[in-house]
Amino acid sequence: MVLYIIGLGLHDEKDVTVRGLELIKSSDKVFLEAYTSVLSVGKERLEAFYGRDDIIVADRDYVECQAENIYLPAKDGNVSFLVVGDPVCATTHSDIMIRAREVGVKVEVVHNASAMGAVGCCGLQLYNFGQTVSIPYFDDNWRPTSFYPRIKYNRMGGMHTLCLLDIKVKEPDFEAMKRGKIVYLPPRFMLVNESAEQLIEAEDIRKGGAYIPNKTLCVGLARLGQPDQCIIAGTLEELKEADFGKPLHCLVICGEVHEMELEALRPYLIENSTFEIDAEGSLFDRGETD
Amino acid sequence: MVLYIIGLGLHDEKDVTVRGLELIKSSDKVFLEAYTSVLSVGKERLEAFYGRDDIIVADRDYVECQAENIYLPAKDGNVSFLVVGDPVCATTHSDIMIRAREVGVKVEVVHNASAMGAVGCCGLQLYNFGQTVSIPYFDDNWRPTSFYPRIKYNRMGGMHTLCLLDIKVKEPDFEAMKRGKIVYLPPRFMLVNESAEQLIEAEDIRKGGAYIPNKTLCVGLARLGQPDQCIIAGTLEELKEADFGKPLHCLVICGEVHEMELEALRPYLIENSTFEIDAEGSLFDRGETD
Incomplete structure (x- = not known):
């Protein structure tokens, strides 16, 4: 049994x-x-x-x-x-x-x-990913940015960060509950666009230089592992405006991008993207952690 | 097509x-x-x-x-x-x-x-893993420790490190080749025991305090995803002596271990293990990366 x-x-x-x-x-x-x-x-x-x-x-x-x-x-x-x-x-x-x-x-x-493995299909090497973060929906009173130092630490070490985007299923409708009814809100799945917007705001709040909204290379992925999977690479400012279609979406903030990774990413790059690749040589290569 | x-x-x-x-x-x-x-x-x-x-x-x-x-x-x-x-x-x-x-x-x-996802079956949370390293076989003249600063960076950030262990299949036998024959060596798959030994030596060479051979908690895994899968948790000194059976093996060097992770790991812990959990509060929690 x-x-x-x-x-x-x-x-x-x-x-x-x-x-x-x-x-x-x-x-x-x-x-x-x-x-x-x-x-x-x-x-x-x-x-x-x-x-x-x-x-x-x-x-x-x-x-x-x-x-x-x-x-x-x-x-x-x-x-x-x-x-x-x-x-x-x-x-x-x-x-x-x-x-x-x-x-x-x-x-x-x-x-x-799983998404955490399949994300490698964009061409970024899975072993170069650091810890994974979750991006929660911001609301009027709650704009948590606890993911920010983790992204920064990953990037300082040359690592990519997979951002899992918020899913809200069967969330209670508090307004209706005040009127004594149990009602659930329609399901919400965070889009790459929304996550890009929130990440830009988080950099604005924290000002730690974890990433640069119009320079750091990022990769948005929608419907990973499905036949109509969509991958678009560009800066956060660019991905904010890109059309990924239906959920589920997730996002990668790149660390150091090696030559073969860039080669594999090329078909997905937004035309005339303003992205800039970080100067080569992470903490490790410079021996600063030794 | x-x-x-x-x-x-x-x-x-x-x-x-x-x-x-x-x-x-x-x-x-x-x-x-x-x-x-x-x-x-x-x-x-x-x-x-x-x-x-x-x-x-x-x-x-x-x-x-x-x-x-x-x-x-x-x-x-x-x-x-x-x-x-x-x-x-x-x-x-x-x-x-x-x-x-x-x-x-x-x-x-x-x-x-993949092993990179299935490793989560030991109870360590996948999103707490940092970059993955490969441990190559040391030989008489070549004892590379380039994995060492990566493990250190992961651990400083509280992250676990998955170590993929060397596989040597169809390696040429240079001695035989000198005699003009093309001969291949029998396949070799690095065991957790061998990797633990090499990691202890790497700490001895680098002396950077990336991990402590008789204290840092590690998890050895053999035949991941197979019915006779074997998981044993303990220090490197302890895992060096543990019996994992047939290949393939891999190893995790833990970073910060959270309560639920330790709970999930408990069935796999070596009795009377001398491991010590890192003091809570990584770089992030202390805000040092901000």
Whole structure:
């Protein structure tokens, strides 16, 4: 009796692995996690492909407050918990694994592609990426820039930074709640354009020179791993105006860009971009960290 | 007519995605890249599963010196180029994509799990990883420690470092070549134990305090994503003596370890390990990068 946490990859029902598909078909219960990311197809398409009509959609409330409903049934039968991308890339799934193991449930992970790996398709080398940051939606009263020093530290070390962009699914509508109704706002997925705007504002607030809005090379990516994937490279000022189409979007702020990386990026560069590549020689090459 | 570069994942023939499998079955030619990593099964098992008997194994020489034999046929038919893990995680595959596109060949990537993502299964959060380093085999005359300042920079910023360990496949036997014979040495895959030994030596050479051999927490991982995967956490001095079994191995040198990460790591900790967690508060938290 096992809790299988199965990655679904990035696009549609056919991105599951053959192993994952076999496990889903033979599981007693199947849950679909539906709030840290989304596929381009819905539950019905997955059910048709898996040959079953009993997938339970687990939203944020469900996974955070009723996780035992997911892992306890794995004491008596096999349970598949389906996750977009790879299961070990989001904090939430680490939490459910720990709790399941604590009560003696065996957990197995079926890996798959994740945005954190697939981002390498733009030509930037994955091993040159530093820590990943999340860009939250700014609102009128809350404009947090805690991502800023992390981007700066990455860039000082010559590293690229993957920025994951905010997803708001099933957010309560506080105005309606004041009137005693439980209403959810429509889902929101941050666009590269919005993230570029916020990053420019963050540099303006912090003034630390982490990046230069009209010079630092950045790469916007939309619908990573999907057939209509869109990649555009340019400065933040330029990406602010670029059209990436539908979600999901993410953004990379480049550190040092090596020759082969630039070569691979070339097809995606905005014409007449004003970007400037950082002078070669990071902290390491200059030996300053020694 | 497309060159499909298809990730095979980390374990066996069933780790390919359903989409990848369909493309392999319908391709006119299929190449298997066989030197940046290995699956736990060989070409024959893949051929049986794909229902074809014509897979061409492409070793390092082939991919580096005769790459056009792989991508040029994609002008007249569909070609699948199979790669262990994810195609965008190794430099070599970036090179072949650039060259194929230069001569007008359409390239599509089918993503899959890679060691760089699956390493998150040990409980360390993927977004806390800094740049990835490679640890090459030391020999009598060549003991390069260029990975050292990178690990140090990551750790100063509180980040974990994934160390990819050397793989030597089809290395020429220079002694035999002096006698006029072309002979290859047996393949070698660096073990966690060997890497721990070399890292301890590197600290001894550089003396930069990047990590402390009997204190810094590290995680050794063997056969990532395979059913007999082995994870052991402890100091370098401890991991030097631990038994991880067969290749492939990799190693993580931890930066700051957060509470939930330590909780997730606990089942893998060596009993009575002498590790000490870095004092909380990295450069960022102290605001020193601002």
